Amino acid sequence: MNETRRAVLDALADGPVTGPALAEDHGISRTAVWKHVEALREAGFEVESASEGYTLAGVPEYGAEAVEFGLDAPFDVEYYDDLPSTNDRARELAIEGASDVVVLADQQTGGRGRRGREWSSPSGGVWMSLVLRPDVPPARAPLVTLAAAVAVTDAALEAGVDAAIKWPNDCIVPREDAERGGDKLAGVLTEMKGEASRVSWVVVGVGVNVNVDPEELGPDATSVRAEAGDVERRVFVQRVLERFHEVRDDPDAVLDAWRDRAATLGQRVRVETANGDVVGDAVDVTEHGALVVETADGRKVVHAGDCQHLRPADGG
Amino acid sequence: MNETRRAVLDALADGPVTGPALAEDHGISRTAVWKHVEALREAGFEVESASEGYTLAGVPEYGAEAVEFGLDAPFDVEYYDDLPSTNDRARELAIEGASDVVVLADQQTGGRGRRGREWSSPSGGVWMSLVLRPDVPPARAPLVTLAAAVAVTDAALEAGVDAAIKWPNDCIVPREDAERGGDKLAGVLTEMKGEASRVSWVVVGVGVNVNVDPEELGPDATSVRAEAGDVERRVFVQRVLERFHEVRDDPDAVLDAWRDRAATLGQRVRVETANGDVVGDAVDVTEHGALVVETADGRKVVHAGDCQHLRPADGG
Numbered sequence: 246m247n248e249t250r251r252a253v254l255d256a257l258a259d260g261p262v263t264g265p266a267l268a269e270d271h272g273i274s275r276t277a278v279w280k281h282v283e284a285l286r287e288a289g290f291e292v293e294s295a296s297e298g299y300t301l302a303g304v305p306e307y308g309a310e311a312v313e314f315g316l317d318a319p320f321d322v323e324y325y326d327d328l329p330s331t332n333d334r335a336r337e338l339a340i341e342g343a344s345d346v347v348v349l350a351d352q353q354t355g356g357r358g359r360r361g362r363e364w365s366s367p368s369g370g371v372w373m374s375l376v377l378r379p380d381v382p383p384a385r386a387p388l389v390t391l392a393a394a395v396a397v398t399d400a401a402l403e404a405g406v407d408a409a410i411k412w413p414n415d416c417i418v419p420r421e422d423a424e425r426g427g428d429k430l431a432g433v434l435t436e437m438k439g440e441a442s443r444v445s446w447v448v449v450g451v452g453v454n455v456n457v458d459p460e461e462l463g464p465d466a467t468s469v470r471a472e473a474g475d476v477e478r479r480v481f482v483q484r485v486l487e488r489f490h491e492v493r494d495d496p497d498a499v500l501d502a503w504r505d506r507a508a509t510l511g512q513r514v515r516v517e518t519a520n521g522d523v524v525g526d527a528v529d530v531t532e533h534g535a536l537v538v539e540t541a542d543g544r545k546v547v548h549a550g551d552c553q554h555l556r557p558a559d560g561g
Numbered sequence: 562m563n564e565t566r567r568a569v570l571d572a573l574a575d576g577p578v579t580g581p582a583l584a585e586d587h588g589i590s591r592t593a594v595w596k597h598v599e600a601l602r603e604a605g606f607e608v609e610s611a612s613e614g615y616t617l618a619g620v621p622e623y624g625a626e627a628v629e630f631g632l633d634a635p636f637d638v639e640y641y642d643d644l645p646s647t648n649d650r651a652r653e654l655a656i657e658g659a660s661d662v663v664v665l666a667d668q669q670t671g672g673r674g675r676r677g678r679e680w681s682s683p684s685g686g687v688w689m690s691l692v693l694r695p696d697v698p699p700a701r702a703p704l705v706t707l708a709a710a711v712a713v714t715d716a717a718l719e720a721g722v723d724a725a726i727k728w729p730n731d732c733i734v735p736r737e738d739a740e741r742g743g744d745k746l747a748g749v750l751t752e753m754k755g756e757a758s759r760v761s762w763v764v765v766g767v768g769v770n771v772n773v774d775p776e777e778l779g780p781d782a783t784s785v786r787a788e789a790g791d792v793e794r795r796v797f798v799q800r801v802l803e804r805f806h807e808v809r810d811d812p813d814a815v816l817d818a819w820r821d822r823a824a825t826l827g828q829r830v831r832v833e834t835a836n837g838d839v840v841g842d843a844v845d846v847t848e849h850g851a852l853v854v855e856t857a858d859g860r861k862v863v864h865a866g867d868c869q870h871l872r873p874a875d876g877g
Binding site for chain 2: 380381382383384386387389390413415434435436437438439440441442443506519533534535548549555
């Protein structure tokens with residue numbers, strides 16, 4: 246949405262306001278006012294027109310304008326009904342030089358998780374990718390993943406879901422008896438391009454099972470619908486973006502928030518790495534996104550791997 | 562060069578060897594032997610043919626086959642007489658999935674340094690880019706840059722040049738009276754693509770002023786020619802690749818070798834960073850490629866910036 250249309254929309258929300266008043270307040274012609282109102286109606290906003298002026302009477306359920314309306318964070322939104330992968334589109338935008346743009350799709354037909362794994366993304370979920378250009382070295386880029394995990398977890402908690410972070414990049418609903426610590430609610434997949442000393446762009450893909458049935462997803466998956474009932478996706482996305490924006494420039498805030506929400510810390514874990522399994526107690530996360538594990542052979546710092554939460558009796 | 566041609570070439574180097582013997586030893590037809598010999602002649606190898614068999618009598622000055630012949634490191638080489646940028650071609654290969662491939666050009670028409678700066682790359686220099694797929698997190702990728710700087714410096718030292726490393730990514734010939742610590746001999750430019758926890762590829766661009774006149778380069782530049790006379794570029798490239806391969810999988814070896822060769826450590830420096838100048842004594846480098854500076858306000862870790870070596874009397 247361009248700046249003027251956004252301003253007109255805000256005025257309608259505070260309405261009623263007449264066409265001539267809108268024209269004068271925004272320095273545009275009455276014809277331009279009419280065009281903005283029609284475009285907003287086209288995008289799904291209900292605009293009532295009466296003798297005392299225009300009033301906003303309804304907001305579209307989802308879409309670029311719906312998410313941008315009332316969003317308290319500086320992101321532009323691109324929306325698609327379906328897309329093979331929001332990360333693919335975001336990568337194109339990143340290469341073209343975009344910054345602080347969000348690519349949103351109602352469904353993805355070729356969604357992917359970490360290491361190219363399939364990721365089911367039916368209509369009703371939140372599938373989005375953020376294009377960012379943080380001025381940090383690559384070593385600090387993992388903080389972006391941690392910040393996104395914090396933001397998604399907070400949005401899920403606000404929706405009434407008992408959500409927690411599972412290292413490295415998942416949001417789960419913990420279960421006492423689950424093999425892998427709990428059922429998967431969301432995942433974060435970060436891609437980056439950079440020089441040795443500076444990131445040129447980061448694309449953070451976020452997939453959240455929101456208003457979908459767990460049966461539509463893979464095994465060990467859950468959804469906001471299953472845990473707490475359907476929510477407005479528009480508002481859910483806004484909360485994720487606002488929370489992400491609040492913490493993203495403060496590494497200490499990100500790390501503290503991540504630790505607070507982490508189901509993995511304090512757990513006995515088995516991490517399958519390229520160099521074999523690491524088994525021990527997960528005690529911390531580093532600013533490079535690595536998990537710190539106390540093992541029988543001492544403290545190990547694990548950068549990548551699949552993590553199982555073990556029951557106290559297991560492993561060792 | 563394919564495996565068989567490489568094996569035939571090695572046999573010729575140990576020659577004389579007859580066509581029938583080559584055919585039998587390598588399980589190929591006599592026609593195939595003849596084709597390999599012709600292809601090697603085409604690539605510039607002198608192959609003498611006499612009654613006692615074939616003998617290798619000369620090696621081409623430069624090129625893919627020339628560098629691969631006798632190379633004690635597992636790299637395939639692609640050679641171009643000129644190319645806009647070896648990094649651009651290497652990036653294409655990386656995206657296609659290549660690994661341990663070296664792109665080499667006699668000259669570059671659009672060479673670039675760090676942060677998009679112009680980089681003069683006339684014929685006679687060594688302009689090359691390595692395509693690598695190290696199994697490391699992005700936080701460890703800067704070690705690749707450090708390893709390349711070590712390798713270039715060692716090749717220059719072997720050529721008789723009094724070379725040293727200047728943080729973050731240059732190789733210089735130190736001068737007592739120089740503004741920036743010395744004259745520039747070589748630079749390393751690393752690009753990477755990855756997920757948050759794992760690098761997918763790294764392209765290391767290496768530019769060395771070898772057999773060129775300093776007048777062809779920018780200000781404050783020098784060359785192997787100016788310092789110690791011309792060298793065989795073929796051998797120079799082989800030394801860089803072999804030395805790089807020796808150290809690349811051993812972070813401690815890379816860091817120790819870097820520290821030994823660093824002109825920057827022990828110097829009083831001014832580093833211009835995005836957040837202002839950092840002035841103090843450069844005391845160490847981290848595994849993330851950052852410079853550790855003792856300042857009047859305590860120890861600072863600088864990830865990126867332009868670094869000046871100050872005379873003891875200068876600066877703050």
